Amino acid sequence: MQARVLPELLAQGADIVVEGDARLFPLLNRTFPSVTTTPLLLELENWLKADPADYRASMLSAWRWTSSGQGADAESLAAYLTLDPESVAAFRERWNAPGRLLQVGLSWHSGAKAVGRAKSVVPEMLAPLIQREGIQFHSLQYDMDEAAVAELSDRLGSLLVFDRGGDTRDDIDRLAARIAALDLVISIDNTTIHIVGAVGTPCWVLLPCQSDWRWGREGHTTHLYRDMWLDRNRTPGHWGAVVAEVVPDFDAWHRDQKASHGRCQRPCRVGISKAIDVAHKFGRL
Template identity: 30%
Template sequence: MGSTGPSHDWRFGLTQAVADGDLNLQAKLYRQALAEAPGNHRLWVNYGDVHWLQGNVAESLVAFRRACSLSPDAVLAWRGLAHALRDGRQYRAALEALSKARALQDSPLLAWSASQLLLGLERYGEAYALAERRLNHPELELYRTPQPPPVLLRDASPASASTSELVVFSEQGFGDTLQYLRWLVPLLNRGWRVQLELEPALVSLVVEGMAWLGSAADRLQVWPRQPAAPPLTQQPAAVLSLLSLPYQLGGAPAADFFRSQRQGQWLGYLRHQLWMPPPPRSQPRIGLLWASGRKEDDAFLAREYRQRSLPAEALGALLLGLQSQGAELVSLQLGPDRQRAGPWQQLVSEQLAEGSDFLATAAAVRRLDLVITVDTAMAHLCGAIGQQAWVLLPFAADPRWLRGRSQSAWYPSLRLWRQPEPHQWKPVIEKLLAALPGWWQQQRLS
């Protein structure tokens, strides 16, 4: 009878490969182990995970399907298959795989993954109800302990509550926070008083950007988050994560509320009287951001960084193509990824100052005719302030951007440019550059 497990040499080599973060070597060692033990479903799961981290969708699908066939009761196999199907933009099939995993062993993490697929399928009510399960995850570190209201806020009013005070705190990254700030507007307009606790870099943007609400804005207090949440001075009607507001209020994606009643133009929900449209000019002034947050100490975050960021060759083609059409280029890239522009840095006429907070960044962005950005907080900032932006999306884009669309359901001022196949930025850049002259001619006529 043949061996069902890998050799000790394989295990030793893998331990070192994992410590070094060498995904190529890990894949090689798993192939060797599978040659010895092709019926070991755990090896197939691990092999699929490595290919998934490398962004190899087709290879990861093969591995996870093999694992599921070998062990139909293996939760990790079905979860891995769901992740690979999601990256292949097969949301319904991915949701079915997650349903099988949850039937075996449900968890807040699996429920959260399913909620994101439901968002991609535009089943918003189901998605946000299921997303609340994340709050039960034992490892989720929240700024405050949530205290939901006795009834959903969509069915309540300040007059019927014991107090009109709500405490809302940010959760997850800048992009998520910027996206979900829109639900503050209906809260304030209904008469709720909101204590909002945010990362310091966002505070001034929200204070200034919500002032357009007039007297309703007086009911908003914005506080910078501290290393630890200070005690509340009084008991509010509820303590909520910002990401729970879509569930509490409904109405996702809540875009039409922020359109001009006269022209139907998307105005955004963060506005400032000094953010005026750019002046007329003969050639466009375009801001660029090409990398999505360098986080290479975590395998999952490193994967997101690689998938979303433009490699040097694609970035060079974009900068040279824009410059050849007479565009004035402004770098919005901060941090070490500024150097990614390499020899093409000389094509940039201006750079956003290091250390700029979101209010300063918004003011700089509003002076531009267009922003071209990868999927990062900049895309959400542009959408929130009503700035025109073209967003470059990888093939395995986040489900919030839906599938097969060039317009965003969340931000009508954004245009989406999608990879036709994994890792292929060249056709995206070529299509974008071909569309630029027509777009600019339309801008000058409007």
């Protein structure tokens, strides 16, 4: 989310040094080769000893100097991260099968200490979504090993694909490539959805009653990512109504994808109010 400010700051002539999590550096270095990346300096005295800079600010605060922080059109919210094309192609080749199965990623649990429980969905609640033919579902959970995913697959009656090639938590560059190879992601509010939005894969987000400030309080669309749809829970701890709303929309998306042979890129959702909301978001009204 926050790296979206970098292109505009670079266009203004800024010489940028990003201090942050080293797991993000492969993506940032490929996308913004002129930006210098360095591990985050957490202690104030380390900041003071670091190379002098004219300005120091959190990347989130830097939005105030860009048009992104003052509202943005749909095109400026498009995917902006540059991925390793060979890695994306390798995932697609690995999943390719006769009949062109659609690939859908799922994430349902947050380990955040303060708000994780409120954001998480019991995976059995997703059973009405995943018990379908013609779709291959992928676990995007960062806190489950292969055995746990296999055990959950047995409980749900549908195979969840586990990525044996790397740790989802530590290899974010690989995770981004894997997400880019998917047709859709359905997830709770977590770090993963910001990667999804930044690479441009359509994403449906299941939000808790008291969601994070960045999602606002109403509406199905967001000013952060173009191809993202927000499903808001109105009853704390009870996700049944939200899933029940998603199921027919998911069926409609599945039909549209099959009819277009997988070329429908936008998150297709049904309902007059939703269609109007999407049209406004994408500049069609």
